[in-house]
Amino acid sequence: MTVGFLSPSRIVAPHDWNRWLIPPAALSVHLAIGQVYAWSVFKPPLEETLGLSGTQSALPFQLGIVVLGLSAAFGGTFVERNGPRWAMFVSLVCFSSGFLVSALGVVTKQYWLVVLGYGGIGGVGLGIGYISPVSTLIKWFPDRPGMATGIAIMGFGGGALIASPWSSQMLESFGTSTGGIAMSFAMHGIVYALFMSLGVLLVRLPAEGWKPKGWQPDKATSGRMITNANVSANNAIRTPQFWFLWIVLCFNVTAGIGILEKASPMITDFFSNTEAPVTAAAAAGFVAMLSLTNMLGRFVWSSTSDIVGRKNIYRLYLGGGALLYLTILLIGDTSKMLFVVAALVILSFYGAGFATVPAYLKDLFGTYQVGAIHGRLLTAWSVAGVLGPLIVNAVADSQAAAGKSGPDLYTISLFIMIGLLVIGFLSNEMIRPVNSKFHEPGDGAGQVAERAERGAER
Amino acid sequence: MTESTGPTRAGLLTFVWLWVSLPFAYGVYELVRQVVQLFTG
Numbered sequence: 001m002t003v004g005f006l007s008p009s010r011i012v013a014p015h016d017w018n019r020w021l022i023p024p025a026a027l028s029v030h031l032a033i034g035q036v037y038a039w040s041v042f043k044p045p046l047e048e049t050l051g052l053s054g055t056q057s058a059l060p061f062q063l064g065i066v067v068l069g070l071s072a073a074f075g076g077t078f079v080e081r082n083g084p085r086w087a088m089f090v091s092l093v094c095f096s097s098g099f100l101v102s103a104l105g106v107v108t109k110q111y112w113l114v115v116l117g118y119g120g121i122g123g124v125g126l127g128i129g130y131i132s133p134v135s136t137l138i139k140w141f142p143d144r145p146g147m148a149t150g151i152a153i154m155g156f157g158g159g160a161l162i163a164s165p166w167s168s169q170m171l172e173s174f175g176t177s178t179g180g181i182a183m184s185f186a187m188h189g190i191v192y193a194l195f196m197s198l199g200v201l202l203v204r205l206p207a208e209g210w211k212p213k214g215w216q217p218d219k220a221t222s223g224r225m226i227t228n229a230n231v232s233a234n235n236a237i238r239t240p241q242f243w244f245l246w247i248v249l250c251f252n253v254t255a256g257i258g259i260l261e262k263a264s265p266m267i268t269d270f271f272s273n274t275e276a277p278v279t280a281a282a283a284a285g286f287v288a289m290l291s292l293t294n295m296l297g298r299f300v301w302s303s304t305s306d307i308v309g310r311k312n313i314y315r316l317y318l319g320g321g322a323l324l325y326l327t328i329l330l331i332g333d334t335s336k337m338l339f340v341v342a343a344l345v346i347l348s349f350y351g352a353g354f355a356t357v358p359a360y361l362k363d364l365f366g367t368y369q370v371g372a373i374h375g376r377l378l379t380a381w382s383v384a385g386v387l388g389p390l391i392v393n394a395v396a397d398s399q400a401a402a403g404k405s406g407p408d409l410y411t412i413s414l415f416i417m418i419g420l421l422v423i424g425f426l427s428n429e430m431i432r433p434v435n436s437k438f439h440e441p442g443d444g445a446g447q448v449a450e451r452a453e454r455g456a457e458r
Numbered sequence: 459m460t461e462s463t464g465p466t467r468a469g470l471l472t473f474v475w476l477w478v479s480l481p482f483a484y485g486v487y488e489l490v491r492q493v494v495q496l497f498t499g
Contacts, residue, residue, distance in 0.1 A: 017467075018467050018471060020471060021467065024474040024475055025474070027478040028477065028478055031478060031481060031482060155478070155482075158485055158486075160485075161485030161486060161488065161489050162485035163485075164485075164488070165485070165488040195477075195481075284492075288489055288493045291489065292486075292489060
């Protein structure tokens with residue numbers, strides 16, 4: 001039971017609260033924790049100063065991603081029970097203290113402290129922070145849930161864009177000795193704590209019965225796959241809809257991450273046998289553009305899903321993605337422009353898959369415990385994070401060993417990605433409204449907000 | 459109860475959006491600069 005300042009009862013908004021104050025609260029958390037994707041900035045100085053291998057220096061990041069998935073899956077129910085301010089505060093404390101413990105680890109040359117601090121403690125901050133604003137945003141924007149969660153999850157993508165140049169500049173200023181790296185870590189911990197505190201202070205829950213001006217829940221749900229009922233997190237994982245959506249997310253992420261993780265060598269290999277091979281600098285530019293479309297796709301496509309519907313937008317992500325992969329396969333190394341455009345759109349679908357899924361969950365399971373259900377669904381991300389790079393790297397290595405080069409290195413991987421996207425597409429087609437036997441007792445129109453409030457209070 | 463047309467809290471709204479959008483704009487600026495540099499030499 002949360003008491004005092006962090007309690008959900010303390011953050012029920014007055015009736016005249018402006019709901020556009022909620023997205024910045026969410027962004028202050030997501031822009032901070034998105035730093036995790038810029039971990040690579042710290043790898044070379046850590047390797048040089050502490051004498052680590054590349055594999056060792058990746059450990060804090062890898063542990064961080066694993067703990068992110070686990071804490072989102074297992075901490076979701078606590079987030080629903082204790083409310084968004086508690087969750088954001090826990091995220092702030094864990095994420096920032098993770099940096100401080102890492103600083104201590106570097107200065108004392110105890111690398112295990114860096115792994116434990118950034119990956120273990122910081123990883124809890126990542127997982128709890130990632131899901132902390134989701135259900136709150138959906139409650140404030142029941143008319144545009146895709147756009148609202150799209151803004152927050154775009155922030156997670158944007159976090160790396162901020163951290164990458166900022167961390168580099170800090171390492172340049174403080175130096176790459178143990179003292180310099182430790183100072184950089186400590187500074188990250190302090191600045192991120194300050195930055196995230198805005199979210200802790202600003203976040204509010206809508207008052208009981210609140211709804212946007214002119215919005216009518218019954219009208220919004222008529223004739224579409226959007227429920228007025230509510231399903232608990234424990235019941236949600238017993239429904240086929242949850243697992244179909246798990247497959248959709250997992251395979252959509254697998255298909256995107258396969259390109260993202262190997263983008264630079266992939267474009268270089270693809271055009272290595274042409275008259276105009278891709279230089280290392282141009283390949284780095286290609287990677288940067290992928291980051292941009294990955295981020296923009298989160299907002300643009302997720303917002304579009306509010307208009308065209310969640311099922312239709314995933315048809316585009318999965319079906320369109322499969323066709324784009326097929327295009328890359330068919331054109332081979334004949335058109336650099338077409339290759340680049342197809343990859344950029346695929347990456348926009350990859351990011352959008354993350355951003356749209358909370359709204360899809362809300363449509364299927366209601367707002368009652370959508371944050372906790374979202375946390376459990378994120379295990380699909382953990383699986384895809386291993387699966388995608390594994391497929392692309394293993395296939396490319398085996399093809400290189402077989403003496404192949406150019407696009408041939410990736411032909412089998414591309415076929416596999418198309419197959420996964422087709423399975424994801426079919427899974428999406430299987431999604432129907434949830435059977436009423438899974439609904440919470442007494443659910444119906446008009447009770448959604450009340451139950452959501454009670455859920456936050458429990 | 460529906461969304462109120464009461465005070466808009468314009469000052470707070472501006473402050474909090476600037477709080478998050480300025481670092482974000484910095485990140486996007488650095489990214490675009492990198493892309494432009496790489497393709498123009």
